[in-house]
Amino acid sequence: MNVESNRRDQLASTDRSPTAEDRSPTDTSKPSRRRRVTRRLLAVLLGLSPLICTEIVLRMAGWQPSAPRDPFIGFDHLEPLFVAAPGNSGVMVTNPLKTPEFFCFQSFPRAKPKGEFRIFCLGGSTVQGRPYGSETSLTAWLELSLQAGDERRDYRVVNCGGISYASYRLIPMMEEVLEYEPDLIIVCSGHNEFLEARTYEKLRNVSPVRVRLRRILRHVRAFQLAEQWFGDDEAGPAECLPGEVDALLDYRGGLAVYHRDDVWQSNVQRHYGWNLRSLAAHAKQASIPILFLLPVANLVDCPPFKSESSTDLTPEEARSFDSHWQASMEEGRSPGEQLKSIRAAVAIDPRHAGAQFRLAKAYQTLGRHAEAATCFLEARNQDICPLRMLDPMYELAEELLALESVPYLDLRTVIEAAEQGQLPGDRLMVDHVHPTVYGHQLIASKIHEKLVTIGWVGPPSADLERRRAKAFQQHLSSLGEPYFARGKAKLEGLRLWTQGRANKQRK
Structure with a gap:
C-alpha cells in the first residue's frame, strides 16, 4: 500500500507543471524587467511630449x-x-x-x-x-x-x-x-x-x-x-x-x-x-x-592691491605666518632661503595674496617659471x-x-x-x-x-x-x-x- 502510494506521488510529481518557485530566475526576470523599463520610458516620453513638441515648434519657427x-x-x-x-x-x-x-x-x-x-x-x-x-x-x-x-x-x-x-x-x-x-x-x-x-x-x-x-x-x-x-x-x-x-x-x-x-x-x-x-x-x-x-x-609685475590674512588662523598660526613673512624679507638671505621662508608662510595661509605674489617672485628668481605662474595667478585670485x-x-x-x-x-x-x-x-x-x-x-x-x-x-x-x-x-x-x-x-x-x-x- 505504501509502495503504491509513493509511486503515485512520484508520478504526480513528474507530470505536474513547474510552479513559479521551480522556474529559474533567468527564465522570466529579464523580459519582465525590460517591459517595466520600456513602460516607464514611454510614460516619461509621453509626459514630456508637450515640452518636446513646443521645443521643436519654437526652434523650427526660429x-x-x-x-x-x-x-x-x-x-x-x-x-x-x-x-x-x-x-x-x-x-x-x-x-x-x-x-x-x-x-x-x-x-x-x-x-x-x-x-x-x-x-x-x-x-x-x-x-x-x-x-x-x-x-x-x-x-x-x-x-x-x-x-x-x-x-x-x-x-x-x-x-x-x-x-x-x-x-x-x-x-x-x-x-x-x-x-x-x-x-x-x-x-x-x-x-x-x-x-x-x-x-x-x-x-x-x-x-x-x-x-x-x-x-x-x-x-x-x-x-x-x-x-x-x-x-x-x-x-x-x-x-x-x-x-x-x-x-x-x-x-x-x-x-x-x-x-x-x-x-x-x-x-x-x-x-x-x-x-x-x-x-x-x-x-x-x-x-x-x-x-x-x-x-x-x-x-x-603688479602685486595684489590688498591682502588680508585668513580669519580662521589660530593665534599660534598667525604668529608663525608673521615670522616666516618677516624672514622672507630679510636682507642678505639667499634666494633659496627666501623661498623656504615664504613657502612656509603660504603653507600656513594660502589665501594671503601678498604671500602668494612673493612666493611667485621667489620661484621666478630661481627660474622655476611653471611654479611661479601658478602663484602669480593665485595672487591675483586672492586679491581683496x-x-x-x-x-x-x-x-x-x-x-x-x-x-x-x-x-x-x-x-x-x-x-x-x-x-x-x-x-x-x-x-x-x-x-x-x-x-x-x-x-x-x-x-x-x-x-x-x-x-x-x-x-x-x-x-x-x-x-x-x-x-x-x-x-x-x-x-x-x-x-x-x-x-x-x-x-x-x-x-x-x-x-x-x-x-x-x-x-x-x-x-
Whole structure:
C-alpha cells in the first residue's frame, strides 16, 4: 500500500507543471524587467511630449527670446551715449555730459553711408585706450588694419569704452548702439565688475544647484518662453545705481572698504555671467554679429592691491605666518632661503595674496617659471580688491560663450604669445590692466585675423603686413609728444587711484 502510494506521488510529481518557485530566475526576470523599463520610458516620453513638441515648434519657427531686463540692478537715470551734433547736421557725437570724465569724443553719421562697415566696440578703460586715449586704442588700430587690408570698403570703428564701466553698464549702451546700423559689435569686459557697491541681498540664500540648473535650462526654448511669460523673480527687486559710475576707489580711503567676502564675490561673478548672456541675446535678437574679447591683465609685475590674512588662523598660526613673512624679507638671505621662508608662510595661509605674489617672485628668481605662474595667478585670485578679472570669471565666460555659440578672442593668449609663452608683465602692459600702445596694435591685428577667420570680413590684400605697418607708423607719428606726456600724467593718477588715494570725498 505504501509502495503504491509513493509511486503515485512520484508520478504526480513528474507530470505536474513547474510552479513559479521551480522556474529559474533567468527564465522570466529579464523580459519582465525590460517591459517595466520600456513602460516607464514611454510614460516619461509621453509626459514630456508637450515640452518636446513646443521645443521643436519654437526652434523650427526660429523663435528667439527677447533680451530680459537685468534682474539684479537698475539705474535711476541714464543719459544717452550719443546725441545729435548741434546744427542738425545728421552727425551723432558723444554726449557732452559724458566727456571727458567717462568717454572720449567720437562722431559718426546718423545714417550709415553706402559701403561703410560700421563697428561699435563696447567696454571699459582698456577699450578707451587708457592711460592715453582712443587715438592709440585697439579701436583705432583695428580701423587702420581693416582699411589697409581692404581698400574697397570704408571701415569705421566707434570707441564706446567708458572709464570704470562694468558689464552691467554695457547693456543700455548695447541697446542704444543697435539703433545706429552696426555691422558688428565687439565687447571687452571683465576687469571692472568689483568697482561699485552692490549688495545682491536677495541672492544670499539661493542654492548653487538651482543656479546651475537654471543656467542649463536657459538653453531650452520652452523654458525661455515660460520665463518670458511669467517673469524671473530669482533675484527679486533690482538695486538702483546712479546713472554714471560711482566707484568705491573714486573716494578717499576707498581701498579700506574692501574686505574678503566670498558670497559677494560669487554673486558679482554670477551677475557678470548674466550680463554676458544678455549682451549676446541683444545682438542675436537684432541679427548683428558679436565678438567678445576676454581682457588681459598684468600678473608678473603688479602685486595684489590688498591682502588680508585668513580669519580662521589660530593665534599660534598667525604668529608663525608673521615670522616666516618677516624672514622672507630679510636682507642678505639667499634666494633659496627666501623661498623656504615664504613657502612656509603660504603653507600656513594660502589665501594671503601678498604671500602668494612673493612666493611667485621667489620661484621666478630661481627660474622655476611653471611654479611661479601658478602663484602669480593665485595672487591675483586672492586679491581683496580685485581690479583684475578672476580665473572663475574667465572659466564662466568661456563656458557661457561656447554654450551660446558666440565667438570670442582671449587677449591673454595674444599677449602671452608675444611674451613667448610667459605671463603678461610690464613689457606689454603699462599698469595692472592696460596694454601698451604696441600691445593695442597686437590686439587689433589679432581681432582683424579673427574676423577674417570667422568670415565677417573678406580676406585681406596680399601686402597687408606692409600696408598696415605703414599706416600704423604714419598715425603714430601724427600724435606728437604732448599726447604721450598727457598719458603719462594720467597713468600716475591712475596708480594713486588703485592705492585708494583719490581725493574725492563722499557727501
